[in-house]
Structures are given as structure tokens and as C-alpha cells.
Amino acid sequence: MFLTDYFVFSQPLYSLATGLIFLFEFNFLVTTIKRLFRLPSGPWGLPIVGYYPFLKDESYLEFDSLSKKYGPVYSLKLGQHDVVVICDWDHLKLAFADESLLDKPHELFFEGLIKYPSFAEMSGEHWRSHRRLSLHVLRDLGFGTSKMEEAISKEIQQFLPTISEGKVDFFEKLLPSVSNNISILLFGHNFKYSDPFKVDLDHNMDRVNRAFQFAGLSAFFPWLFKLSTFLGIFRMSVAYSHVLAVEGLLQKEIDKHQAESGKSEIDDYIDGYLVEQKNRQNKDENDQVYSMGVLRRNLTAFFAAGSETVTATLAWAMMYLVYNPEYQDKIRAEIAEVIGFDREPVYTDRNRMPFTMAYLNETQRIGSIIAVNLLRRASRDTKIGKYNIPKDTIVIFNLWSIHRDPKLWPEPEKFDPNRFLSEDGSKAVKLPYLVPFSGGKRICPGEGLANVETFLYLVNILQKYRVRCDPDVKLSFEATFGVSRRPKHSPPLIFEKIG
Template sequence: MHRTNSPVRSQFCRQSRMAELLPWLLPWLLATLLAVYFLDLRAHARRGLPPGPRPLPLIGNLHLLGDQPHRSLAGLAKIHGPLMSLRLGAVTTVVASSPEVAREFLQTHDAIFATRSVPDAIDAHARSSVVWLPNSSPSWRALRKIMARELFVPHRLDALRHLRREKVRQLVDHVGRLAGEDAAVDVGRAAFATVLNLLSGNIFSRDLTNLDDHGESKEFQELVTELMEAAGRPNLSDFYPAFAAADLQGCRRKAAKLIARLHRVFDEEIDGRLHDRRSGQPRKNDFLDLLLDSETTTGDKGSAGLDRDTLRSMLTDLFAAGSDTSSNTVEWAMTELLKNPVSMYKVCDELARVIGIRRNIEESEIGQLPYLQAVVKETFRLHPPAPLLLPRQAEVATKVIGYTIPKGARLLINIWAMGRDPNVWSEPEKFMPERFLEKTIDFKGGDFELIPFGAGRRICPGMPLAIRMMHMVLGSLLNQFEWKLPVEVEINGVDMAEKFGVTLIKAVPLCAIATPI
């Protein structure tokens, strides 16, 4: 009996001693944590980092981000300045919120900050992705060369112009059928399906979806949207890299499933094209043929090495980045025009005068439409597709406007804040395309007031195609139909809420009534 109860008594004694020691241990533990915290604050100051909010123990400044980081960071920049530093979990992060500071990082020190900071959710995909590979990688240089010199050069885009013209015609026919049924048009979904088919026409010479099949286009749109959200959602693995292997929020697992679904679509296209080649079918001379040619001619060391994984990654980059951002821009532009009837009248009047009523615009006519171009620029200013661009990191410690940016620090460029900076733009919250008629500002990376595609060596390589697609789709919709909001939306107002991810999408889709002109 004595031996049976002995372990119980021993355990009880240990618990009693712990209970007695706890009141003494807690103050020591608290004092240790506070000492570490204040030492870290002093070290933070000694490192010469840019100013920023004081970090809390363990979480740093994570509590300040919220579910709209671009807005939260813009608010903090008003307090701490256009170059500020935060500690997000265990990661030092610097944020640029003005054109002058952005130029320092993306032009003056571009080589040091050209490497992307890869979100843990898509780490496996990033290992063969032109979007995420480090710029020092031979694979990145070779893939970028293929995209810049083969896929998006003017003569290649011109050769496939007829495909884009046909997709815009199909969009107009689709909207015309809905108008005949007095049905509202889900502008974002129609634009997404059209841009998706514009891309697939350029890449595969066939459509991936049917505009009249709402289920099919909706499924692909949701797939891409969920992937962009998974990549951009705040993730503990990115803030505490030591715990990344655990994937505590399941972001990596979710992204892997989404990417696998995309890869199955692309595998069918690749396998079908390879079968056609073996059976002697004529070439289509589209993007896929070019990529498969690169696969067979770049097998030497140091080449792109377009194996199946690389092909999948490149196609994922093209479709995820191209379809989502371009269609979002069209939807935001239509939303702003419907809220601003004067701007709607001006752009429609220009189209009628220059192009002629009830005509789809041609790519060669975009340059004759300055107000339409101004509408697109103003939409980019207020609703940039990627509000924080894609994160970068410092390759080495460097001085930027007098502050030290340590090696490995993460860099965010808040172009959403830059687009609403009253020091740069008059009446920044107001939609005024006219501002771009008064001064020449481009969005191709040279004017840092407006850099929706980024700047420097990591500027979006698909920009030439995106520019053509957005102007053609938006201009043709405006020149073929009169648009108005449903009665209930007119009464209650348009919901302008945003949904944050890698891209900034409209939380409540825009549904509008089209009437043929």
C-alpha cells in the first residue's frame, strides 16, 4: 500500500513545490521578457532602421496590419513617413509609400532589391517560376529572355491580333444576348472569361471557357482568385519562418491543391500538342509552340531548362497574373465610370467621334483615344491590381536615404498609398481622368507616380499584352452599349469594398444593365 501511493505523493509534492515557486518565477519571467523587449528596441534603434511604430514583444507590429494591409500601412506612413520599418513577427519589413522613395529601391538600388521574397504558400511553385525566381538565377534570366524576346514582342503580338479581335467580338455578342433578355451583366466575370480566352487564344489557339457557360467560367475565375488570395493572405509562416514547416494556417496545402488543378489543365494542353507534333499536324505558331521549341533547344547547361515543371509554372504565371489583374481593372474602370456620369459621357463621346458608334476598337486605334487611356490610368491610380506590388528583399545591407536596410529585410512598395498621396495628386480620392490629359505620365516604369506593373528589372513582362487587352475590352463595351446601374444599386449606392490578396479585387461584383446603342 505504501509503495502504491508513493508515486502519487511524490507527484503531489512536486506540484506543491511548483505552486510555491510560481509567485517567485512569474516576476522573473516577466522581467526577462521585458528586458529582451527593451534590448531589442535599443538594438533596433542602433541598427539605423527607418522610423516606424514601436513593436510589441513576440508579435512585433502584426496587430497593426488588419485585413486591409495596404490601407493600414498607408495610415502608418502618414505618421512615420514615406520610408518606415516594421517588425512583422520575426521579420524586419520596410515600406516605401512615395514615388521618390520607390525610385530609390526600384531604380537607384534596383540590383540589391530585385530578388523577390517568396510567400511560403507558393514556395514549391516559386522554384521554377519566372515571377519568383531570384534575378541572379540563370533560369530566371533565360525564362525572362523567352518572355521578353519571344512572347511579348510587338511583332509576335501583332501576328495574333486577329485572335484578340475575335474574343472581343464574342464578348460583345454575349453582352448583347444578356441585354436582349433584360439581364444584368456581371462585368467582372464577363471580362475575366474574355481575358482568359484572349490569353488561351494567344497561348493555346483555343478557348478555355465559354462566356455563356457561367459555371465553367466561374469555376476557373474562383480557382485563380483563390490562388491569388492564398498567396497574398497574411500567413504566420511568412512572419515566423522558424515555424514555416508546420504550415499552421494550411496556406501551403491549400495553394498546392489549387496549383495542382491548374497543372492538370495545362498538362492536357501540352500532351495534346505533343501528340499533334508526333502525328505531323501543322504548327499553330502560338505561345505554346514557342515554349515547346524552347524546351527542345535549351537543353545545354545554364539554360532555361523548360522541362514539364517549368512549362507548368510559366503557364500558371501567365494565366494567374494576366486574367485576374486585367479583368479586375476593367471591372473597377466600369464601376468608376458608372459612379461618374460626366467621365462616362466624355469617354463615350470620344469613342463615337474617333471610332464611330457601334464599332469594336482596333488595337491600332488605342493611341487615338487619349481620354480612354486616361480612364485606364486613373483606374490604375485608384485601384492598382497589386496594391503592394510583389514583396522584395535586400540581398545585402545597404543605405537608402540615410537609413540602413539590413540584409534579408522584406520590402513592400505601397503603390495604393502613392496613388492617393495629396502631395502628388490634387483631390486624390476623386476619379478625374482629366488629370492625365494635363500632364504626361506613363505607367511603363519610368514615372514612379504610377507604376501598376512595377519598375526596374522585375517589371511585369506581360505588360504589352495587358495594355492592349484592357483598352480593347473596355473601349468596345463602352462603344457598343449604354450602361446603367440596377435600380436598387442606384438607390443604395455602389459597394466599393475591396478584397485583399496579391491582387485587389472588388468584394461585391459589379452587375450593370447594358442597352445596345
């Protein structure tokens, strides 16, 4: 006996059902055809979900693969969104300069679960206002000056002894140190590595960075993401739980600052934000643009970006130093000539250390830490070259494709710092299509800080240690991809003191 035997279906009901199915299929076909005329060509997907089921965790690899078939600019459907992917430098340059591609998707990173946007999720005047405030406050605090460099150098001297004993998990040791640098700007102080608050903060943020992807489930299926979080399935539910833990910890820092609201000096980003909030309230501008929720979200975004990118970059740098020990010798030769082994390095030393800078540039290229940029949204109809991008289309810059383009980088899979040196090797050359921090007006505001940190950490380490791993360890350069690309298999490293 079949299930249908329990029901009686009339001919009109059959006709209605058939008609509805036909209308659905017809509508899907018409919508798809209209889309083909409005957007660049690209792969077909499935009804409702589009091409999303065919994307894997390493979405940047699939985006790159599709560009080989459909061209450097193509479109695809991801959930309810039309998406245009840009995979070559000529069109990316145009996109960076296009004012209509500065906006962000309407959905938040955790749509339906978190109420407030961070500045990284804002568009228009709200984003510009927070960007102005952030840059103003951070510059007043010494961002990009010798004052900040001195604080980083002091932190590095605290970090170096932690890697000098036996075999160490470099990433695990490095993360609390790098995140201390951004802590000074955000909170006005750093932490001891054993501080329970800092241990919890680093742990939870690290779990978010491992699980979250900008081109992931929450971006294109917010309803499914919300359901999966409720049911506790998929890794995004894990990311969300750790985001809540991070925001709870950050609220404690905010509470401390509010308790000291009578002080006149601005010592950190939280102070500057609270002053701006009070000024707006005094002008009867008490809206949600500068709410406590937004402050927590901004702190989360700054802390994540300020710790993850530098840590991941240096993790790749150590891997390639172990694999190519001759590069350690070259960098150490520059250290001997320019700095010596007694004084601490300073950032201006980079101007006389071309191979060291070339090495860091090549690490950023081949590591492609941010393989896919934060999603953009077209605020109006526009064109990139010959390609139409209709209003509200989501735009993805696949930075991985730029950094692995054989037209720009001969033998792109080969790690070769010499590609960033002048012909005589006397100068480091920063090629314009090295874009590890994206570009245009929405370039990562922490680019300058990250460059100072990566230089000072690398040079300080090689000034004092030779880096190696056990000779029987086979290095793997596979990556794991969350917020950033990290080494998937990082062997324990051995840091041998020099002299």
C-alpha cells in the same frame, strides 16, 4: 486544489526557469535595439510575431496609415523578417533603380508545400534566364504586335453578345473572355466559355486570386501556414487547394504538348519552354531550373496575372462609368469622331482619344489594382535616400500610398480623369508616378498586353452599349483585397444597345 499542487518545484528549477525567461526577454530587447539602429524607425511589435497581428486584410491601408506617423520609409517586424515599407514617390524611384532590390524572399509563395518557384519568385540569374526566355517566346508569338491585337479583337467580338441580355454579373462574364487572351499565348488556343476544362481553370484561379495575398501569412509565417493548411483553417488553406487544382489542369495542357513534341514550330509558351528544356538537356544542363514543376508554376503565374489585373481594372472602370454617366458620353463622343460606329476599334485609335486614355489612367490610379507589389529582398546592404536597408531585409512598395498621395494628386479620393489631360484637353498625359504595374527591371512583363486589352474592351463596349444599373441600387466603392483590389459589391449591370 491547483494544478501546481501535483508537482514539486525545487529552488534550482525555479531559478532555471526564471533565468531562461530573463534571457529570452533580454535577447528580444537587445535584438530590437540593434534593429532600431540598423533600420529606419517604425512601430514596435510583439515577440515572435512582430507587428503582423495588427495588420488587417487591407494591409495596404495599415501600411499607409503607419507612414503618416513614422515617415515615408519605415520598418517593422513581421514574423522572423525585418521589413522596410516605402510609401512615397521620391524614395520609390530610387528603389526601382536599385539593383540590390531585385531579389525575392527566400521563401516561396507556398513555402514548405510547393517545391518549385515560379519566375516571379526567382532571384539572380535563374530569374534573368526565365525572363529572357519568356520575353523571347512571347514576342515571337506576336506579343505587342498587330497579330496579338487581332486575336484580342476577335475574342472581344465573341464576348460582347454575352452582356447584352438583361442584368449581368460583369466580372463573371468578363473573366472567361480576358483569360482566353492569355490562353492563346500560353497554350496556343482559346476556349469556348462552356468548355468544362476552362470553367474549372477560371473558377480555381479566381478562388486563388481572392484568397491569396503577397504580404500574407505564407510570406512571414511559413510554418504556421503549413500547419493551417494541414488543419484546413484560414483562407490560405483554401488558396493552396485551388493552386493544386490549377496546376493539375495545366499539367493536362503540358501533356498534350509533350505528345506533339515532334513538331518543329513554336506555337505558344509551353512549346518554347519545352524546346529550351531540351536544349539544356542536350548541353548536359539538366538541372531543376527548367523542370516540369517550374513550368507549371510559370503557367500559373502568367495565367493569374494575365486574367486578374485586366478583369479587375475593367470592373472598376464599369463602376465609375455607371456612377459618372457623363464620362460615357465623353468617351462615346471620341468614338464617334475617331472610329465611328461601324468599324472595330484598333489600338492606334488611342492616339486621338485623349479623354478615353485619361479615363483609363484614372481608373488605374484610383483602383490601385496591385496595391502592394510582390515582395522584394535586399541582396546586399544598401541605402534608399538616407535610410539603411540591410542585406536580406524584405522591402514592400506600397503602391496604394503613391496613388493616394495628396502631394501628387490633389483631392486623391476624387475620381477625375482631367488630371491626366493637358491644359487644353488635347492630349493624354501619362504621369510618371502612375505605377499600376510596379517599375524598374521587375516591372510586370504583361503591362503592354494589359493596356491593349483595357482600351479595346472599354471602347468596344461603349461603342455598342450604354451601361447602367437599377436606379434604386446604391453603388459602393469598397474593395476586397486578395492578389488584386476588386470592387467588393458589384451590382448587376445593364448594357443597353445603342441605336
